[in-house]
Amino acid sequence: MTISGKSAISRRTFLRGAGACGAVVRVGLPALEAMFNASGSAWAAGSRTEPVETRFVFWFNGNGIPEKYWIPRRTGADFEITPCLQPLATLRDDIHIITGLDSPAARVPQPGNSHYPSMSAVLTGQPFTGRGAGGPSLDQVIARRIGGESRFRSLQIGVCQESFGESIQRNMSWADRDRPLPPEMLPHRLFDRLFGVQETSWVNRQKSILDAVREDTEAVQKRLGRSDQARLDEYLTSVRDLERSIAGLPPEYRVVVERPPEGGDLKDWPRIARLQSDLLVHALASRQTRVASAMLSKCQGLSRFPWLGHTAQRHHEYTHGQVETPRGMRILRDICRWHVEEFAYLVTRLKRTPEGDATLLDRTCLLMVHEHAEANAHKNNNLAVIVAGGAGGLKTGLHTRTTGTLGDLYWTLADEVMRAQAGGFPTAERKLGFVV
Amino acid sequence: MAAPQASINAPDFASKVFPVLQRAQCALCHNENGVASLTRLQFPRENAATEEIERFGVRLAALVDTARPEESPLVRKPTNRTPHTGGERIRRGSPDEQALLEWARYLAASPRAMSAASVPVPKEPPVVRRLTHTQYNHTVADLLGDQTRPADAFPKEDFVHGFTNQAEGQGIAPLLAESYNRAAERLAAAAFRGGDARGLLGSRPASAADAACRDQFLHRFGRRAFRRPLTEAERRRYAALHEAEAGRTGDFHRGAQLVVEAMLQSPSFLFRLEEGAGARGGQYRVASRLSYFLWDTMPDEALFKLAETGRLGTSAEIRAAAVGMLADPRARNAMEEFLAQWLRFDRLRGSIRDRRLYPEFTAELVEAMTEETRRLFDHLAWQDRNFLEFFTAGYTFLSSSLARLYNLPAPAEEFGLVPLSAGGARAGILGHASFLTLTSKPVDTSPTERGLFVREHLLCQMVPPPPPGVDTRLPPLTEEKPMTTRERLGVHLSNEACAGCHRLVDPIGFGFESFDAIGRLRSHELVTIQPTLDEIRRKVKTQPSEYRLGIDARGFVQGIEGAAFAGPRELGRILAANPACQRCIVKQLFRWATGKQETGADRPAIDAAFERFRASQFRFRELIIAIATSPAFLGDSL
Secondary structure, eight states, X not given: OEETTEEOOOTTOOOXXXXXXXXXXXXXXXXXXXXXXXXXXXXXXXXXXXBOOOEEEEEEESXXXXXXXXXXXXOBTTOOOOGGGGGGGGGGXXXXXXXXXXXXXXXXXXXXXXXXXXXXXXXXXXXXXXXXXXXXXXXXXXXXXXXXXXXXXXXXXXXXXXXXXXXXXXXXXXXXXXXXXXXXXXXXXXXXXXXXXXXXHHHXXXXXXXXXXHHHHHHHHHTSOHHHHHHHHHHHHHHHHHHHHHHSOOOOOOSOOOOOOSOSOTTOHHXXXXXXXXXXXXXXXXTSOXXXXXXXXXXXXXXXXXXXXXXXXXXXXXHHTTTTSHHHHHHHHHHHHXXXXXXXXXXXXXXXXXXXXXXXXGGEEEEEXXXXXXXXXXXXXXXXXXXXXXXXXXXXXXXXXOXXXXXXXXXXXXXIISOOOOOOOTXXXXXXXXXX | OOOOOTTOOOOOIIIIIHHHHHHTXXXXXXXXXXXTTTSSOOOOOTTOOHHHHHHHHHHGGGGOOSSOGGGOHHHHTTTTSSOOTTOOSSOTTSHHHHHHHHHHHHHHHOHHHHHGGGOOOOOOOOOOOBOOHHHHHHHHXXXXXXXXXXXXXXXXXXXXXXXXXXXXXXXXXXXXXXXHHHHHHHHHXXXXXXXXXXXXXXXXXXXXXXXXXXXXXXXXXXXXXTTSOOOHHHHHHHHHHHHHHHHHHTOHHHXXXXXXXXXXXXXXXXXXXXXXXXXXXXXXXHHHHHHHHHTSSOOOHHHHHHHHTTOSOSHHHHHHHHHHHHTSHHHHHHHHHHHHHHTTHHHHHXXXXXXXXXXXXOHHHHHHHHHHHHHHHHHHHXXXXXXXXXXXXXXXXXXXXXXXXXXXXXXXXXTEEEEOOTTSSOOSGGGSHHHHHHTBOSSSBOHHHHHHHIIIIISOOBOOOOOTTOOOOOOOOOSSSOOOHHHHTHHHHHSHHHHHHHXXXXXXXXXXXXXXXXSOBOSEEEEEEOOOHHHHHTTSOOSOEEEEEEOOOXXXXXXXXXXXXXSHHHHHHHHHHOHHHHHHHHHXXXXXXXXXXXXXXXXXXXXHHHHHHHHTTXXXXXXXXXXXXXXXXXXTTO
C-alpha cells in the first residue's frame, strides 16, 4: 500500500540525526504520513495492518480530597463542574468522573499507618507488606502485557519530591510485591533518557559492557541462596531494560523538543510538572513507550504551595490541621484544584497532538487517582477518580456514581480498554459496564 | 504428671488453633519488636511454613499449667481473666476460648510436648546487601580517588524499618541501574584522563596488547574493586573485554577504562558478595563487613593484607582489627550516620513550623539542634563513658542560638560542654530540642508522636497501627470548651477501641507537654479557636479567640512498673534503668550493622552483645566491638 506513490516505510525504520557539538538533538515526528494506510488510521507496511497503539497513563496525587468541593452532586451528562474540577471545564467531553468506588484492600488487617494501606490498595489492590506494595501496580500489570515492543516497557515520572521517605510513600509504580520502580523527577534527566542520542560506537561499547555485567551476574547468582538470587534477578531485569533502551534509539521525531535546563528553581512544582508532562507527551507520541505513571506528589506528601499562598504548613499537615474551619477547607480546595489543573494540562497537550486522523488523546486512556476520598478521615470508600481520553471506545462527558471496587474499574480498563488480557485484578469481582 | 490420655487426639494446631490467635491479633504486640517483646510468648514470622507454626504450637506448653490446664496463662491472659495489657482479645465463653482450652489440655497431657517446649528456631537465610549511597561515594573515593560523590544524584534510598541500609529495601530498580551505568562511565573516564594518574595499572604497558601488564592490572584492580581476588572465569572475561577494546582503539588505557567501567557495574562491586574464590573467601568477607560497618567504606590495604595472609580468622584477630579500626577518624563519621538515622534527623531537617508562632525556627537553628545531639553521642561513645548518660546527662553542648531557645546563658564557646542545673527541666536526649521538634507538628506538639518515638526508637517496641478505616478526627475546638492538646487527645483513651494501643503512647507524650513544638519550655499552652463558617455568616464571631491554658505534664509508661514521670529528667532515669531500653540500643545497632531486623535466631547474639555492653558499664565502643565480632554479624565464615 502506498500513499502518493512513495513506498510505505515500516514503522521500525528510523533515521538518526547526530547533534552538533554534543548538544542533544531531537529528531522526528511520530507519524510520518507514509506509515499510515489510505484512511490514515493504521500502520501500513508489511503484510498486515497493525492498529495504532493505545497508551495508558496512571496519574497519582498524594493525600485525599475535600469531597464537598470536589465530588459533583449531579450524575450523568449534566454533572456540574465543582470548584476543584474547574480546570477541566473546557475538557468535560473528554473526561469521565467516576465516584463511589470502594478500596477494600485498604481495610484488611495489615501493618502501617493509614496512608500505607491506602497507597498499596489504590495502586495494586493488595495490602501493604510492611515494606512495600503487595503486588504489581495497575500500570505494570498493563505494561507487562503490552509494553514488550516499545523501547521502554513503561516510564515512571514524578514531580513533587517532598516525602517522609518510606518506600511506599515515594513510589507509585511497583513491578511486583516489594519491588518499587522509582520515578524520574528531573526534567533534564528524563529528556536525556528519552532523546539523548549517541554514536553507534558508544552503543556498541555499552553493549559489550552490559553483556559482561550480565554474564557476571548470572555467574554470581549460581553461588547464592534463593532470596539472594531473586535480588540479583531484579538487577538482571534492570540491566536488560537498560540494554534495550540503549539499543532502541528514539525514532525519527520531527517535533523540536527542547532540552530542559538543569538549573532553575527545582522546587517550582508547576513549572516542573509542565516540563514533565511535555516530555511525557513526546515520549508517548514518539512511541517510546505505551504505558506511563505520573506521580504528581508523594503518598502522605509534604509539598508546600507558594504559588497558591499556602506555605505555613505542608500538604499532609493541611489535610489534618483545622480542616473543620472554612479556611482549612479552602486550602484543601486550592490544593486539589491545582492537582486537577496539572492533569488538565496533560490532557490538553495530548488533545493538541495530532496522530493520523485523530489526536493522541483519542488513543490514550488516563486514570487519575488520590490516596483517599475525604482527606482528613483517610476515607477508603466512595473514592473519586477521573478517567480521560478516547482509547478503546471510552465513554466520556459523564459523571457516574457506582458501587463496586477500584479493582473492578482497573480490570475493566486493563482488559476492555487496553486489551491487556489481564484476566482480572485483585479485589475485582466484575467489569464495569459503563466505562466503554 | 498425668499419663497421656489415649482419648485425646492431637488437635490440628495449624488449622484449628493458630487461626484463633491470628484473629485475636496477638502478634501485634507479641513479637520480637512488639510492646510485649519481653514476655514468654513470641509468634513466628508472617508467612511462616506449617512446620514452624506447629513447632510454635508445641512451644506454647511453656504457658500451660499441667495440673490445671484451665488456669493456664495461655487461656486466662487473652480473655483478660488474668489482667492483660492487651485487654480481652478472645471473648470469654466463646468457641475460640474453647479451642484454646482444648489445646492447653492436650499440651498438659502430652509429655513430649512439655519437653519440646524449647525447640530451637531455625536460622533465616541471609539477604545480600548492596552498597548504600554513602558507601558507594566513599568506595569510589578510595578506589579511584574520585571526590565527586556521584551517588548524591542517584534515586534516594527508602527507609525500611527506620533505616536506609536494610537489605530488604536495597533492590536495583531500572532507574538505579541507569544511574550506576552513567556514573560508571564518568568515573572510568575520569580515572584515565591524562593517562594513569591514579596508578591503577601498576606498570607501564609496552603496547596496547601487553598481556603481562594487562594481567597485573586485572589482578590489582580487580581485587580491590571486588574486594577479593578475581575468579579465573572473571579474569578471562575481563581480559577478553580489555583485549577487544585495546585492540579496537590501539590504546591500552582505553581498554583499562572499559574494564573499570564494566567492573563498577558488576554485582561483585555493587553488592557485598566477597565469598568469591579461594580458601580465604571467608576472611575477605570479614574484612569487608568490618570496613563497611566501622568505616562505611571498602577495606584499606592493611585490612586486605590481613585477609590475604589469613590473619582475620580467629575472634582475637578480628577483635584486634576492630579495635584498631575504631581508633580511626572514619569510625566517627560512620557512627554519626547511624545516629542520624536512629534518631531520624531527616525528619527534623524536613520539619517546618508556623512562621508567625515560631519566628526563631530557622535552618541554622535546626542544624544546631542536630549538632547538640551529635556532640552528646560522640562525647559518650568516644570518651568511653557510660552510654546510658544519653538519657540522663546533666550537661549538654550548646550554641548561642540553642542557649537562647533554652533560656540559658550563652556558652563560653560554641558547642562547648555546658552543665544543666540539677533542678532544671532538661537532661539527656529527651530534653534536646532535636527530639522535641521532630516529634511535633507545625503549630502544636504531638504527644502521640513523642510517645511513639520513645516506644519505637528507644524501647524497640512496635505499636500496632490504627485499625483500617478508623476515623482519626479529633474533637473540634469550640468556645464552650477550649481544650489543651492533652484534653483533645482524651478521646483516644476514653474510646475502648482506641485505648488499648493509645494508652501505650499518649501518656508518654503527655509527660513532655511543658515543651512546645520547637522544644522550648512553656508554662501555658496557647490555644486559638477559629470562627466557624456559620458564626461568620451570622456575624456572631468573626475573629479567632486565644486562650492561655494551664499545662498538665504528668505522664507514665504503660508496662513499666513505677514509671509515672513528668518531664525528660524523670523519664530519662526510668529509661536508663530499664532493660528493654538498654537492649534496644543493642538491637538498633545490630539492625544497622547487619542490615536486617533481628529474628528469634539472633536472640543469642543480641543477648551476648548485651552482656558485654552491660559488663563494660555500657561503653558504646565495647558494644560496637561485641557486634563486630559476633558470628551473627560476620556470617558463616568462622
